[in-house]
Amino acid sequence: MYVTTQGDTWDSIALRLLGSELLMWMLVDANPIYRGVAEFPANTELVVPNVEKTAGTSFPSWWA
Numbered sequence: 001m002y003v004t005t006q007g008d009t010w011d012s013i014a015l016r017l018l019g020s021e022l023l024m025w026m027l028v029d030a031n032p033i034y035r036g037v038a039e040f041p042a043n044t045e046l047v048v049p050n051v052e053k054t055a056g057t058s059f060p061s062w063w064a
Helices: 010-018 021-030
Strands: none
Touching (some): 010 021
């Protein structure tokens, strides 16, 4: 569980909690009722999925 502060965004929360803003989709999927929110008010409770903090932080070999 994560309680937002005023101005939190999906990508900033994902970076802080999951290690990469690229994993924000996992937060959105875990909290579908907030899917349309871009910037959170204070005190919104979000479910945080369990992921390894390093997951999603490297690019696939074909990316380069």
